[in-house]
Each structure stands twice: as structure tokens, then as C-alpha cells.
Amino acid sequence: MANQFAALAEPMRAAIVERLAERPMAVGELAALLPVSRPAVSQHLKVLKAARLVRDEAKGTRRIYAIDPAGLGAIRAWLDRFWDRSLAAYTAAAEREDSQ
Amino acid sequence: MANQFAALAEPMRAAIVERLAERPMAVGELAALLPVSRPAVSQHLKVLKAARLVRDEAKGTRRIYAIDPAGLGAIRAWLDRFWDRSLAAYTAAAEREDSQ
DNA sequence: CTCATCCGTAAGCATCTACTAACCGTAAGT
DNA sequence: ACTTACGGTTAGTAGATGCTTACGGATGAG
Numbered sequence: 648m649a650n651q652f653a654a655l656a657e658p659m660r661a662a663i664v665e666r667l668a669e670r671p672m673a674v675g676e677l678a679a680l681l682p683v684s685r686p687a688v689s690q691h692l693k694v695l696k697a698a699r700l701v702r703d704e705a706k707g708t709r710r711i712y713a714i715d716p717a718g719l720g721a722i723r724a725w726l727d728r729f730w731d732r733s734l735a736a737y738t739a740a741a742e743r744e745d746s747q
Numbered sequence: 748m749a750n751q752f753a754a755l756a757e758p759m760r761a762a763i764v765e766r767l768a769e770r771p772m773a774v775g776e777l778a779a780l781l782p783v784s785r786p787a788v789s790q791h792l793k794v795l796k797a798a799r800l801v802r803d804e805a806k807g808t809r810r811i812y813a814i815d816p817a818g819l820g821a822i823r824a825w826l827d828r829f830w831d832r833s834l835a836a837y838t839a840a841a842e843r844e845d846s847q
Numbered sequence: 848c849t850c851a852t853c854c855g856t857a858a859g860c861a862t863c864t865a866c867t868a869a870c871c872g873t874a875a876g877t
Numbered sequence: 878a879c880t881t882a883c884g885g886t887t888a889g890t891a892g893a894t895g896c897t898t899a900c901g902g903a904t905g906a907g
Contacts, residue, residue: 649758656753657865674884687866689885708874708883719830726826730819757895774854787896789855808853808904 651722654698659683660691664714667701671713751822754798759783760791764814767801771813 655661663677674692678685692712695701699718704711755761763777774792778785792812795801799818804811 649756649761652752652761653756656749656756658749659865661749661752675882683865684867685884686868686886690865693885705874708881710884716830719826723823723826723830726819726823730816730823759895775852783895784897785854786856786898790895793855805904808851810854 648721648725651698651700651718654694654700655722657691657694659687660695663688663691664695664700667712667714671711673706673709673711675709677712748821748825751798751800751818754794754800755822757791757794759787760795763788763791764795764800767812767814771811773806773809773811775809777812 655664659681662681666672666677666680674688675685677692678688681688692701692703696703696715699715699721701712701718702715704713755764759781762781766772766777766780774788775785777792778788781788792801792803796803796815799815799821801812801818802815804813
């Protein structure tokens, strides 16, 4: 779980994900749009792939990267569970506050 | 936005948030439950507070920390917007794939 | 008023991380 | 086969970060 948050915590990786959300792209294409070198993009993609946030597909010599919905779904699910728990604690505290 | 992800990316901070989700607590109480010193917890709480993930309330000499639902809501909203965009791109790519 | 408790902050250090430059492997075209 | 294009990997380095120890400020109890 921390893997996914750490992946999105890095601004450059978030930018990569934003670009890929618009349309799938190759590595060099991403590097041309971002203010970093191609190896840097490749390293970021490696992290994003490990977090299941992107998927890659070989297309000749190029590798097309695209969003992996599974990773985003995992984050959402964790957040929802957490959201419920925190709200329960919050309302419980509010009720205790009221009874005083 | 990167602030919130960076806050949750740190395992110790995630653990703190988990504890606070169960019930509001003081700083020393948290430090007693976690394998780090009290100042470390205090620094983490500072980051979490900046990310609007926790709120603090003065209670005598102690400070009670609790989950701030606003921060979690912001993450959820961002993720939802992003989720929709990525799914649209994903289905568009799938359709292009089918037409080939 | 004094003492004790609780907490935030500063300094210092070890560790991690994001970047560039250089290299190697692989696939397509001529 | 040779060349070109594309991308992953490996040093190596500069910057960021999480931890502890030591200190200072604020609140309550006696």
C-alpha cells in the first residue's frame, strides 16, 4: 500500500501518470514532454509499474505505457475502508463530546 | 496534492493515521504505541497536519490529535477525477485495439 | 510561586532517492 | 550483415528526509 502512495508522492511520477491518463505513450514521447531525461522517465516507470499504476506493452522497438486501472482501484479500496473507519471514530468522538 | 500522498507514503505516518482512525490520541500516547521517539511522532504529526490529514486540539498540557476528514476527502476527490479520465483513455485504447 | 508534565523545535547524522551520463541489448529497415 | 532507433540498467553524485538527543515554552497541581 505504501508503495502506491510513494509512487504518486513524487511530482514527476504524478505528471507521468497524468499524461498517460490522457493517452498511452512511449517512453521517449514522455521524456520529450517532461523536463527530465529519458532514463529518469524509465526509472519512474519502473516504480509506477511495481505499484501497478501503469502497464507496458512491447510495440516493435518501442514500449507503450498506459494506466493500469488495477492499481488505482487498490488505492481507492484502501482509502474507502479507511474513510469509513475514520468517520466512525469521528462521529463517536462527536457524540462523546455532546454527552459531556 | 503531492503533499497528501507524500504524507501517507511514509509507513510510520500511515501507522499514526491508522491509530488515530481508531480513536483520537495525545502525542505521548502515540509514541508509546510506536517504535519511535516522541519528537519523531511530533514531526510526523506536523507533516500530517500540513496535509490536512489530522487535526489537533489543546486539552490542558496535552494535545489531542484526530483524523481530519477534509484531507481524506480531498484525496478521494482527486482520485475519482483521475479514475474517470484513466478509464476513458483505457476504453478508448481498447476500442482502437479492436478496430485493428 | 515552584515543580512536574507534556509537547514543539533545533542541531546533527545516517540513509534514501531522483537525476545525469555512459553503456548494452533488441528490433526494424536497407 | 550493417546501421539506426528505442529503451532498460549501472555508476556516481547532490539533495531531501527520518531519527535521536538536547533544549525551551506552556499548562496544572501542590
